[in-house]
Amino acid sequence: MLNIEGLERLDANAPVVMLNLMRFHAHSRDGDGSGWDAYLRYSAITVPMIRARGGTLLWTGEAKAVALGPHDGNDWDFVALVYYPTVAAFIDMMTSEAYETQADPHRVNGCAEHVIIATNEAYSKFRMSSHRDS
Template sequence: MLNIDGLDRLDRHAPVVMLNLMRFHAHSGDGDGSGWDAYLRYSAVTVPMIKARGGTLLWTGEARAVALGPQQGNDWDFAALVYYPTVTAFIDMMTSKAYETEADPHRVNACAEHVIIATSEAYSKFKMK
């Protein structure tokens, strides 16, 4: 469920990078392949939605091991960093009818757990603004 209260505390006009942490189902909830297969379907739909709002994927990769901190509860399968030019652009996508009907069902079929953390830039080697 989208945390609108938390997002409302952010500057809606500031750029944001969303840290996505995902744990996949072994089998897709709709019976069509694995959770990973469903995630690929989700990505195929959401990437154009992200780009249409001026955003982009910065990085994706397999989560291999917890290097520091508690291992329990942190066994993620995949991580992604997604840039949006504004918090409003992220909210617009996530609350759109197209996301609800075309993308989110694939996400639900793919993920046993999916956490998205809104981040603000403290340092970057790359210029985001």
């Protein structure tokens, strides 16, 4: 469930990078392939939505092993970093009818668990405020 209350405490006009942690079902809940297959359908719909709001995927990859910290509960399958020019842009996408009806069902069918953590820049080799989609 989207934490609107927590997001509204952030600066709505500040850029944000969302850290996505995902664990997939072995089989999609709708019976159409694996959880990964459902996630790919979700991504195909959401990436254009992200770009339409000025955002972009920064990085994605497989989670391979817990290197430090508790192992229990941290067996993620996939990680993604997604840039949005504002927190408001993220909220706009996540609460849009198109997201809720077209994209989110694929996410729910594919992901056993999906955590999104809003981050703000403390240090970056790249300045978020001047980020341009390449």
